[in-house]
Amino acid sequence: MEIIIDGKKCEAQYGEYVLNVARRNGIQIPALCHYDALPGQATCRLCIVEVEEGGRKKVVTSCVFPVTGEMQVFTNSEKIQRMRKNIIRLLSARAPNNEFIKKLRQEYGLLPETRFSGDDKENCILCGLCVRACDETGISAISTVNRGIEKKVSTPFDEASEACIGCGACAFVCPTGAIKMLDENGIRHLWNKDFELVRCEKCGEYFATREHIEYMKKKYGEDKCCSFCEKCRKRIAGEKMAASYRK
Amino acid sequence: MELQDFSHVRAILEHYPPERRFLLAILQDIQKHYNYIPRASLEMVRDYLDVPLSKLYSMATFYKALSLKPKGKHVIKVCDGTACHIKSSQVIIDEIKKVLNIVPGTTTGDGKFSLETVNCLGSCAVSPVMVIDDRFYGRVAPSMVRDILAEYGRLENERA
Ligand code: SF4
Ligand code: FES
Ligand code: FES
Numbered sequence: 398m399e400i401i402i403d404g405k406k407c408e409a410q411y412g413e414y415v416l417n418v419a420r421r422n423g424i425q426i427p428a429l430c431h432y433d434a435l436p437g438q439a440t441c442r443l444c445i446v447e448v449e450e451g452g453r454k455k456v457v458t459s460c461v462f463p464v465t466g467e468m469q470v471f472t473n474s475e476k477i478q479r480m481r482k483n484i485i486r487l488l489s490a491r492a493p494n495n496e497f498i499k500k501l502r503q504e505y506g507l508l509p510e511t512r513f514s515g516d517d518k519e520n521c522i523l524c525g526l527c528v529r530a531c532d533e534t535g536i537s538a539i540s541t542v543n544r545g546i547e548k549k550v551s552t553p554f555d556e557a558s559e560a561c562i563g564c565g566a567c568a569f570v571c572p573t574g575a576i577k578m579l580d581e582n583g584i585r586h587l588w589n590k591d592f593e594l595v596r597c598e599k600c601g602e603y604f605a606t607r608e609h610i611e612y613m614k615k616k617y618g619e620d621k622c623c624s625f626c627e628k629c630r631k632r633i634a635g636e637k638m639a640a641s642y643r644k
Numbered sequence: 645m646e647l648q649d650f651s652h653v654r655a656i657l658e659h660y661p662p663e664r665r666f667l668l669a670i671l672q673d674i675q676k677h678y679n680y681i682p683r684a685s686l687e688m689v690r691d692y693l694d695v696p697l698s699k700l701y702s703m704a705t706f707y708k709a710l711s712l713k714p715k716g717k718h719v720i721k722v723c724d725g726t727a728c729h730i731k732s733s734q735v736i737i738d739e740i741k742k743v744l745n746i747v748p749g750t751t752t753g754d755g756k757f758s759l760e761t762v763n764c765l766g767s768c769a770v771s772p773v774m775v776i777d778d779r780f781y782g783r784v785a786p787s788m789v790r791d792i793l794a795e796y797g798r799l800e801n802e803r804a
Contacts, residue, residue: 537696543705553701554683560696 402470415459415470416444426472427481427501429488429572430524431460435533440524441572442484443501447471456480482507488522490515495573498522520575523548527567527576536560536612539567539588552588563592563606597626599633652677653685657692664693671703671710680714708760716751716758718796721775725764728772736772737761739789756797 400409402419409418414436419426430441439461446459449469456477459470471477482505489498490513523541527550531539538561542551552558563585568578578587585592585606592606604626605613613622625633656673660666667689674685681704690697704710720740724733737748740759744752751758767773770782774792781792 537698540696540698540702541706542702553686553697558698560698 398464398466400464400468400470403472409464411465412463415446415448415457415462415464418464419446419459419470419472424472426459427504428460429497429522430526432526432530432570432572435526435529435570437461438525438529441488441522443481443488445477445480445484447474447477478505481505486510486513489513491522492519492573492575493517495520495522495575497573520573521550521571522573522575523550524572525550526570526572530566530570534562534564534566535616536562536564538562555589557590558588561588561590562608562612563587563590564609564612597629598624599629600626602626650682650684650688653682653688657688662692662694664695667693667695667700667703668707671700671707675710678714679717680711683712708762714751714755717756718777719758719760720793721760721762721765722748723763723765723767723771723773723775724761725768725771727764727768731771733761733772735786736774736784736789739786740793743790743793757793 398409399406402424407418407422416426416428416431426444428444430438439458444459445456447454448457485501485505489502492498493515494517528539531537538558539550539552542549565578568576583594583603585594592608594603595605595607595610597604610623653674656670660670670689674681686700689700704712722733722737741747744757746752746759748759748761765773772784774781774784
């Protein structure tokens with residue numbers, strides 16, 4: 398099926414999210430809490446667009462709005478611009494010093510804020526993507542804690558979590574770089590816990606924590622994984638393939 | 645240190661099938677019995693329902709009715725909803741602060757009273773409203789506070 402985004406005809410599949418269709422067609426919609434493999438947060442609200450279906454217009458979050466039929470999408474109408482500016486101001490009231498949000502402010506020509514003030518050290522916009530990533534790995538070591546203005550993401554009792562395997566998925570997906578993960582001298586520091594890093598058997602680079610590797614072994618089987626880093630694994634697979642062709 | 649007897653947690657758990665949908669009910673029961681959710685009990689719930697500890701902690705910190713710190717024997721809830729606020733609930737809260745020497749969200753040193761604020765108890769007509777345990781007080785005036793609290797026993801925290 399075909400939908401029209403900002404005047405451009407775009408091929409789309411039934412059920413596909415508007416944001417994905419737009420991106421594939423080179424139309425950029427700003428988005429923070431969206432990650433292709435983990436859709437469904439819709440918490441940052443940045444990706445709002447106007448959708449016109451059956452003659453009626455409404456504002457929706459494009460990262461979770463599915464294509465179900467003919468529609469026209471406006472990603473940058475005056476209304477959307479105005480609303481998005483406000484959203485950016487609110488996000489930056491939460492995390493005033495965050496680089497990603499500062500850049501957005503700039504892009505949208507926002508003047509320095511006088512109305513809202515926030516915590517200069519805060520980087521988390523509470524989008525929940527990290528919690529989702531951790532849940533998806535099957536670990537669920539972190540969660541949102543408290544509520545209202547005290548809400549935050551943390552481990553139970555803010556302590557080193559027994560469950561956490563230090564895989565770093567949370568830090569990896571975080572759109573604002575709010576999760577502090579530090580690898581130094583073979584140790585990974587994350588969520589108040591220290592993890593021993595293990596070297597790749599081929600190239601010798603540190604590539605994963607001991608706990609993560611144990612977890613993978615349990616999940617996928619001893620022989621299927623866990624001795625090589627991503628790069629080497631690909632290279633080995635490639636070499637095997639090449640060898641099989643040569644035969 | 646939690647030198648408590650957690651056999652009652654067992655009893656509460658056994659009261660429910662090990663299904664996630666009973667999670668809140670279980671936590672409420674624990675709260676009711678112990679006046680808070682002891683950490684060890686969270687771990688017992690985790691093992692019983694096979695729910696990650698982080699989710700339990702999230703829930704226990706989300707609901708105001710649940711508390712990870714021991715609550716007082718008597719829980720004072722002062723309504724600070726719109727109607728009560730306009731009717732000077734803040735003055736009531738200040739008065740309680742003065743009498744018991746605690747701020748909202750805390751418990752007196754002797755463990756007798758906890759003070760909380762809530763948002764509208766649905767009785768705006770008799771605002772300002774205050775509830776202690778299950779007893780309801782409407783049209784509370786600051787001058788009544790001391791007497792009301794005294795109904796619950798000697799006010800040990802009271803400054804002379
Ligand atoms: S590093 Fe720990 S908290 Fe982060 S996603 Fe992995 S297991 Fe979860
Ligand atoms: S990307 Fe759609 S709401 Fe955050
Ligand atoms: S505002 Fe207090 S009862 Fe409604």
